[in-house]
Amino acid sequence: MKVTYNWLKEFLNIKISPKELAEKLTMAGLEVVSLEEAGRDFVFEIEITSNRPDWLSILGVAREIGAVTGEKLKAAVFKEPKIKAKEINPVKISILDKKDCSFYSARLICGVKVGPSPLWLKERLELLGCRSVNNIVDITNYILFELGHPLHAFDLDLLAGKEIVVRRAKAGEKMVTLDNQPRLLGNDILIIADKDRPQAIAGIMGGKDTEVTFKTRNILLESAVFNPVLVRRARQRLGLQSESAYRFERGVNLETAKAASLAAQELICNLASGKPCGYKCPSSPKISGAMINLEPAYVNRMLGTDIPALKIKKILSGLGFDLKMQSKNRLVVGVPGFRQDVKLPIDLAEEVARIYGYSEIAQTLPAIKPNVNIGGKRDIVPQIKNVLVGLGLHEAITYSLVDRDLLKKSGIKPDAQSVEILNPLSKEQEVLRPTLLPSLIRCLAYNLDQQQEYVNIFEIANVFSYGKGASGNPVSQGAIRPGSVDESLSLSIALCGMHSFLTRQGLIRDEVTILHLKGILEGLFNKLGIRDYDFRAQGERGVSIIVNQQEIGIMLNLNKKVLDAFDIKNKQVILAEINLGKISAFVNIDNKFSGLPKYPAITRDISFVVKGDISIKDLLTVITGKGLPLLRSAEVVDYYQGKQIPEGCKGLTVSCVYRADDRTLTEEEISLLHNSICSLLEERFSIKLR
Amino acid sequence: MDINLIQAQIEADLSNANSPQALEELRIKYLGRKGLIAELTGSIPALAAEQRGSFGKEVNALKNRLLNLLNEKEKSLAGDSLKPGNADVDIGMPGIAPELGTVHPITRIIGEISTVFNHMGFCVLEGPEVETEHNNFTGLNIPLEHPSRDAFDTFYLKNYTNFLLRSHTSPVQVRTMKKHKPPLAIVVPGRVYRPDAVDASHLFMFHQIEGFLVDENVRFSDLKGILSFFLKSVFSSDIKMRFRPHFFPFTEPSAEVDISCLICKGKGCSACGRKGWLEILGAGMIHPNVFKQVDYDPKKYTGFAFGMGIERIAMLKYGINDIRLFFENDLRFLKQF
Structure with a gap:
């Protein structure tokens, strides 16, 4: 909202410069976002928080300046003019529901000369960004800005039956508003109608049919209090914002409604030579301002201050509060009508703190009592991130909302389980993702486009799906879901391209394969203390990752269709996704130390050729099965296929480490065992030793 | 042959050797298959029976001493090799280490x-x-x-x-x-x-x-x-x-x-x-x-x-x-x- 320096000065003495004033307003909670010199005046643009409709006026801001600087407000007093009985024009007002409109007053002003506004009035409005229309409309706007209460002037002679009805619109009723837009109304919209039809949308905008024009002679000046929720709904339904709606939504008050009406009448009489010729106000609600008991000690306890009771009293009365009764430890504070935001003692404490100055309050450090039962558990997520970063991966963060096309492109069928957004602004906000993979594929494709040779990224984030309904079956599409949204933490890894690194032997270029991903996951599981894991090929589906006999995720090599969809050429993309919720039960990072071996280990290699279709895993299982307990580990240390090896076969070297806990093993013992392992392999898998 | 003389010669040679290459040449000169020590050892059978034992011991002592000296010299040369310009590694080459990832x-x-x-x-x-x-x-x-x-x-x-x-x-x-x-x-x-x-x-x-x-x-x-x-x-x-x-x-x-x-x-x-x-x-x-x-x-x-x-x-x-x-x-x- 905008206010001007000179206009403010009509309400009180200001002895500080506009710049200092801006600073003081900002520090009192009226953030001045810009201050501009305009002719002989200065325009302040202030951001007004939604709890302070009283600040949406020159008077309100002036009152605040008074509280801050100690200057007294010069409040104008308006008197109800006496109208001779024979001059009173008849007008009928009916309010159908008091809950929709708690107060409605109509002033009739006759014989007005509608014309252009005087220059000073035009200039004032223009400084505030308001276009001048004619003297009557300008005066209602002037009062709106000055006192904060929206008014509306109807052309009295155009109101059918000289009647005002405050009612809900009927379904299908229409009207054209002052901005020349036809509006379709409905039962949730409060309107001001005449005998026949709607003539204004209550609190938002008047109608074209009863607009004050240069032909107007007699006017009906409306000042009312409308239900803020109704104004808000109508504003949202019609997409129609106005200065008036802005204030009604935030809450106006009765006293100002009455004062504004009188002030406007006086100006109209002065500037447009009108004459009061009637005042109708069906009933005025009784208002009793709230009374709050306030202990100065409470204020100081909340703020950590030591502000004397007298100072507290002075601050509050400066803000317009009525300090009705006082004892040493207690104030009874009467809340003025324009401060509907103040309801509790804490609200008054804030008022004291604001004017006393937040910057005057000391900094203290509280004694914090940590609760080890809350969040005390070590979270595995930072550990996982550390391991993956140590293995060279880069963490990505992608949007949890995706467009359905991205899922389709990635080969994921949208189903009844996907969680859709009711009010997306664009396609990319349609669905809460059920998997991280599509986002990572897109991110990977983006990086390939940026000429990255090697992309190795991961993300840890929630994935979403609808939970099962009470019956245990997924709820059918379109129905209101009684269940809940399943939100579970997922880890996803994406690898692609040629990893090149320098060694003593020169540059090595290594194209990533699913085995690289397997290596990363093995490293991760080992670090997390997960012992029982396995990788099982599932054909088309890729490889399932098994922990403690349970599938906890998958690894896959992206198929050509998806690669094409993302325009990835001549490259393998390797992906994994793991449900972290499922593995967390098996994480054991508090493992016990096992003693260091006392006796030396001896290593024996087996080099052999075996048929290509025999799984290395099966070979190792047989080796370890036979070798236990002296065989401590059996690892593939070399692997080759090529010229020296018969076609359809592979050459392997397995390194076997033997050790006993209680003695040094002898050559004979090891040879016996090692040879028996070799024989078993020959027997079971027809290996040929080399 | 006078073992003491030989030893003095060896020590002089070693103190002049200032590179791993020079040291390697000395190793071949003294300890190679046709080196001085082999020559001395080869001369033992030709000696009188009563001389063989003591001469053999002296040659052995000389060989051990020589090995020690060579090792020491090698260590001191290795120490020098990190000096720029005096190394067989160009320290301007990139270091060799696995690449680290990053957290977001x-x-x-x-x-x-x-x-x-x-x-x-x-x-x-x-x-x-x-x-x-x-x-x-x-x-x-x-x-x-x-x-x-x-x-x-x-x-x-x-x-x-x-x-x-x-x-x-x-x-x-x-x-x-x-x-x-x-x-x-x-x-x-x-x-x-x-x-x-x-x-x-x-x-x-x-x-x-x-x-x-x-x-x-x-x-x-x-x-x-x-x-x-x-x-x-x-x-x-x-x-x-x-x-x-x-x-x-x-x-x-x-x-x-x-x-x-x-x-x-x-x-x-x-x-x-x-x-x-x-x-x-x-x-x-x-x-x-x-x-x-x-x-x-x-x-x-x-x-x-x-x-x-x-x-x-x-x-x-x-x-x-x-x-x-x-x-x-x-x-x-x-x-x-």
Whole structure:
């Protein structure tokens, strides 16, 4: 909202410069976002928080300046003019529901000369960004800005039956508003109608049919209090914002409604030579301002201050509060009508703190009592991130909302389980993702486009799906879901391209394969203390990752269709996704130390050729099965296929480490065992030793 | 042959050898298959029987001594080889090591902030991203159909009434207070969502970190003290902090907190809009209505809460000028952190 320096000065003495004033307003909670010199005046643009409709006026801001600087407000007093009985024009007002409109007053002003506004009035409005229309409309706007209460002037002679009805619109009723837009109304919209039809949308905008024009002679000046929720709904339904709606939504008050009406009448009489010729106000609600008991000690306890009771009293009365009764430890504070935001003692404490100055309050450090039962558990997520970063991966963060096309492109069928957004602004906000993979594929494709040779990224984030309904079956599409949204933490890894690194032997270029991903996951599981894991090929589906006999995720090599969809050429993309919720039960990072071996280990290699279709895993299982307990580990240390090896076969070297806990093993013992392992392999898998 | 003479010769040769190559030549000269020691050993059978034993011992002693000398010299030469120009490795070559990955800058900032609060005794908690209308709004004293909601545009779920994507991390306050009794000292990082068109400073998803402390006798001055320590730890010990009155439905009194501009140090520049101050977080004393919703007695307990946008802090700290970079995940961006 905008206010001007000179206009403010009509309400009180200001002895500080506009710049200092801006600073003081900002520090009192009226953030001045810009201050501009305009002719002989200065325009302040202030951001007004939604709890302070009283600040949406020159008077309100002036009152605040008074509280801050100690200057007294010069409040104008308006008197109800006496109208001779024979001059009173008849007008009928009916309010159908008091809950929709708690107060409605109509002033009739006759014989007005509608014309252009005087220059000073035009200039004032223009400084505030308001276009001048004619003297009557300008005066209602002037009062709106000055006192904060929206008014509306109807052309009295155009109101059918000289009647005002405050009612809900009927379904299908229409009207054209002052901005020349036809509006379709409905039962949730409060309107001001005449005998026949709607003539204004209550609190938002008047109608074209009863607009004050240069032909107007007699006017009906409306000042009312409308239900803020109704104004808000109508504003949202019609997409129609106005200065008036802005204030009604935030809450106006009765006293100002009455004062504004009188002030406007006086100006109209002065500037447009009108004459009061009637005042109708069906009933005025009784208002009793709230009374709050306030202990100065409470204020100081909340703020950590030591502000004397007298100072507290002075601050509050400066803000317009009525300090009705006082004892040493207690104030009874009467809340003025324009401060509907103040309801509790804490609200008054804030008022004291604001004017006393937040910057005057000391900094203290509280004694914090940590609760080890809350969040005390070590979270595995930072550990996982550390391991993956140590293995060279880069963490990505992608949007949890995706467009359905991205899922389709990635080969994921949208189903009844996907969680859709009711009010997306664009396609990319349609669905809460059920998997991280599509986002990572897109991110990977983006990086390939940026000429990255090697992309190795991961993300840890929630994935979403609808939970099962009470019956245990997924709820059918379109129905209101009684269940809940399943939100579970997922880890996803994406690898692609040629990893090149320098060694003593020169540059090595290594194209990533699913085995690289397997290596990363093995490293991760080992670090997390997960012992029982396995990788099982599932054909088309890729490889399932098994922990403690349970599938906890998958690894896959992206198929050509998806690669094409993302325009990835001549490259393998390797992906994994793991449900972290499922593995967390098996994480054991508090493992016990096992003693260091006392006796030396001896290593024996087996080099052999075996048929290509025999799984290395099966070979190792047989080796370890036979070798236990002296065989401590059996690892593939070399692997080759090529010229020296018969076609359809592979050459392997397995390194076997033997050790006993209680003695040094002898050559004979090891040879016996090692040879028996070799024989078993020959027997079971027809290996040929080399 | 006089062993002593030979030994003197060896010592002289060795002291002149100044490179591994020279040393290797000496090794061949003395210890090679046709070297001096082999020659001496070969001459033993030709000696008189009574001389063989003592000469053999002398040759052996000479050989051992020679080996020792060669080893020592080798070590001292190896020591020299790190001197530039005197090495067989060009130290200008790249070092050989596995490549390290990176955590996302957002994760890094969350870690940094959490650590500061951990040191002060706060615990880190997280909450769900799909929230109830109650936890996101009504439980936080944000009534239905009230202008205070306008600050929180929110994504709602289709076919799932009263559920939404949280528009701030504050619902975790409600969740935690429902479950636990004070004292509480918690920080909550996480993703939040607001319908917004994407541009250099707006996204529909971003991160916040929320903190709150509830106990008996928590004061506004404590909030100032904690935030001052926090901001100085994260930014710099010489920054200034200022509290400005503001309005949040869930706190009273409420404040917006500014820090002196990191670039101009408060003089006013383009980064801070000539104000000298940067708005950094929102804070305040938890509203008694929030306590009532979770059955805390507002007469007994008081508390404060604060919240801030992680992206904004990361942008200020790292000098990033486009918020979209955080979610584009360009490796050339990620690798800088």
